[in-house]
Amino acid sequence: MTLQFRFLEDIAVADCAFEASGDSPSELFRAAAQALIATLANPDTVGASWHRVVARQDPELSSLLFDWLSEMVYLKDAEGVVFREAEAEVTRDPSQGIWQLRGTLTGELIDPNRQELRADVKAVTKHLYDVRQDGPRWIARVVLDI
Amino acid sequence: MKLNTHMTVNRIKDEVWEIPSSEKAGMVVPARIYATEPILESMDSGVFEQVTNVACLPGIRRYALCMPDGHWGYGFPIGGVAAFDLREGVISPGGVGYDVNCGMRLIRTDMTLAEVQPKLEPLLTELFKLVPAGVGSKGSVRVSREEFAEVMRKGARWCVERGYGWAEDLASLEQQGCLAGADPSKVTDHAVERGIHQLGTLGSGNHYLEIQVVSNDRIFDPRTAAAFGITGHDQIVVMVHCGSRGFGHQVASDYLKVFEKAMRKYGLSVKDQQLACAPFQSPEGQDYFAAMNCAANSAFANRQVITHQIREGFRRVFGRSAEELGMQVVYDVAHNIAKVERYQEGDLLVHRKGSTRAFGPGNPDLSPRFRDTGQPVICGGSMETGSYLLVGTEQAMRETFGSTMHGSGRTMSRAQAKRSVRGEQLKQQMAKRGILVKAVSMSGLAEEAGFAYKDISEVVESVDRAGITKKVAELRPIGNIKG
Numbered sequence: 001m002t003l004q005f006r007f008l009e010d011i012a013v014a015d016c017a018f019e020a021s022g023d024s025p026s027e028l029f030r031a032a033a034q035a036l037i038a039t040l041a042n043p044d045t046v047g048a049s050w051h052r053v054v055a056r057q058d059p060e061l062s063s064l065l066f067d068w069l070s071e072m073v074y075l076k077d078a079e080g081v082v083f084r085e086a087e088a089e090v091t092r093d094p095s096q097g098i099w100q101l102r103g104t105l106t107g108e109l110i111d112p113n114r115q116e117l118r119a120d121v122k123a124v125t126k127h128l129y130d131v132r133q134d135g136p137r138w139i140a141r142v143v144l145d146i
Numbered sequence: 147m148k149l150n151t152h153m154t155v156n157r158i159k160d161e162v163w164e165i166p167s168s169e170k171a172g173m174v175v176p177a178r179i180y181a182t183e184p185i186l187e188s189m190d191s192g193v194f195e196q197v198t199n200v201a202c203l204p205g206i207r208r209y210a211l212c213m214p215d216g217h218w219g220y221g222f223p224i225g226g227v228a229a230f231d232l233r234e235g236v237i238s239p240g241g242v243g244y245d246v247n248c249g250m251r252l253i254r255t256d257m258t259l260a261e262v263q264p265k266l267e268p269l270l271t272e273l274f275k276l277v278p279a280g281v282g283s284k285g286s287v288r289v290s291r292e293e294f295a296e297v298m299r300k301g302a303r304w305c306v307e308r309g310y311g312w313a314e315d316l317a318s319l320e321q322q323g324c325l326a327g328a329d330p331s332k333v334t335d336h337a338v339e340r341g342i343h344q345l346g347t348l349g350s351g352n353h354y355l356e357i358q359v360v361s362n363d364r365i366f367d368p369r370t371a372a373a374f375g376i377t378g379h380d381q382i383v384v385m386v387h388c389g390s391r392g393f394g395h396q397v398a399s400d401y402l403k404v405f406e407k408a409m410r411k412y413g414l415s416v417k418d419q420q421l422a423c424a425p426f427q428s429p430e431g432q433d434y435f436a437a438m439n440c441a442a443n444s445a446f447a448n449r450q451v452i453t454h455q456i457r458e459g460f461r462r463v464f465g466r467s468a469e470e471l472g473m474q475v476v477y478d479v480a481h482n483i484a485k486v487e488r489y490q491e492g493d494l495l496v497h498r499k500g501s502t503r504a505f506g507p508g509n510p511d512l513s514p515r516f517r518d519t520g521q522p523v524i525c526g527g528s529m530e531t532g533s534y535l536l537v538g539t540e541q542a543m544r545e546t547f548g549s550t551m552h553g554s555g556r557t558m559s560r561a562q563a564k565r566s567v568r569g570e571q572l573k574q575q576m577a578k579r580g581i582l583v584k585a586v587s588m589s590g591l592a593e594e595a596g597f598a599y600k601d602i603s604e605v606v607e608s609v610d611r612a613g614i615t616k617k618v619a620e621l622r623p624i625g626n627i628k629g
Contacts, residue, residue, distance in 0.1 A: 009561040077340040077392035120350035122395040123545040126419045
C-alpha cells in the first residue's frame, strides 16, 4: 500500500474531515497534503506555475504535520494560490530527537475561470486530531474548518 | 421524547431546558438550551456534550447556554453563549470561533419585486463581479500595512472615512462597527498577510450575499418593521453573511497555539483541546482579546466595503443612486464574538459563538434610533428557505446575556448533501422556484442545499415563544451569490 486519503463524513457535519495514511512519515505528509489540496480545488484543473519549498522541524511528528497543513492554508490566502501537488521528505535526527520536513508545493494563482474551486478552508483544527503509527502504516485524522 | 444524549434534561419552561450541574464532573453551573421540543430532539449529541463542557470553564456565571440553532462546533457548540467573570474567568478562542465576527448585515431599499425581477439576472452578474467570492478571493480595496492597521483600529469607520459608505451607516452597526481595545501589535505577520488583500470579499462555505423580498403577509410586527425601514409591499432587501476572512481565521489559529502553552502555565485543564483558554486578565488573555478585536473590526470593515459595492451594483443596473434607491443599512450584527457587557452581576465577558446579540429596548449601548424598539437581530436561513428579521427584548437581557439564535443550524454533512444533489441540478431547481444563484463552486452550492439545514421557521418559533427575541419579518430569497 502507498499513500492514500479518504474523507470522513460523520465527524464534522458543518466542516470537512479526512484520514490520511502512508507507509512512512513522508508518505503520510504527502497524503494529508493531497487531501487538503483536493478540499480546496480539483487538482487536475490546477496548473504548475507556482512553487514553494517549506522547511520545518519539531520534536513532535503530530505538531510538524499540523504546521505543514496550516502553512498550506496560510499560503492559499497570502499568495492567492491553489495547489496541484505536494512532495514531502520527513526525516528524524535521532541525536537531537527532532523531526525535519522539507516539503515542496506546486500550484498556481487562483483563477475561477479555469480551476474547479471547492471549499475555502479557514483552519486546520485540533478537534479529534490524531497522528499514530499502526504497524507499518502512519495514519492521521484531521478536521478542517470550512 | 427521544434525545441524542443520556444526560438528564429537565424542562424549565416550554422552550427552556436545563442540564443540572450534577450531570458531569467539573460543571460549575448548569447548562440551558433554548428550543422547542422537536428542535431539542433534532439536536446532535455534540450539543449536549459541548454545552456541559463549557459549563466547566473557570469563572463562568449563571449558565452555559445554547440557542435552538445549536449544533456541534469546535470546543463550544455553535449557538453557544457563555459569560465569564472579568477577574476569575477565562477567554477562549473556541468560544468565538475561527471566523471572528462572522456576522449578518441587512440593507433595505425602496425598490419592489416588480421593479427588480426583470433585471435580477444582470443585477446578480454585476454583484458577482463587484463582490468577489470563493477560495482565496481578493477584494478591490488595496491597502498598505499601515492602512490595514487603521482598519483593525477603526473598523467600519475607516471605510466611511475613505468613502466606502455613508456616515449614517455607522449608527446602524453593532458597536458602530468598531470595537475598542484593538491593538495591531498583537496580531502576527501571518494573519496580516492572509487578510490584507481580502477586504470586500465574501469567502465560501455558508457565506453569501442574497437579494430578498418582504411581503406584507410576512411582516409580524408592522410597527417595529417600519422603525427598521421595512415596509413590506414586496420590498427588496439585501442580506450579507460573512466575517473576517483569512485574517480572523489566522488570529484564531495563532492564539489557540498560544493558549495551549498558557493552559499549562496557569494550570488549567479543559474537557476538549478546542476549548483552550487563558485567564482573561493574563497577558495571553489580554493579547488575544486585543487581536480578536482587530479581527472583529476588520470584519465590520469587510461588510462595509461589500455594502459600498452592493450600492454601486444597484446604481449600475438601475441607473439611480443608492441614496435615490433608499439603500440604508438596517443593521449589522456579529455572531462570533467575545465582548465585555454589563449585567446584574456587573461587567462580564460574554462569548457568543453562532449566537447573536439581542439587546432590548432602553439599552444604553444601542444607538438612539434603536433605544425604543430594541436592536434588530438578523438570522440567516438556508439559501432556499428564507431568513428572518427579529428584535431584541428585555427578557433576553435577563435570561440569556442579551443573546439569541443566529441562523437555522446545519443537520446534514456536506458530503451527504453533495451525494443528495448536484450543484447544477440544485441551481436549476431553485431557478424554477424563482431563486437565481451565482456560485463560484458548484460542489459548494450543493453543500448548502436547504435540506441540509433545520427548518428556520421552527428555530425562530423557539426564540419567539421563549421571548428572547420577537419576530419582525420573514425575508424570502430571490437571488443568491455564493463562494
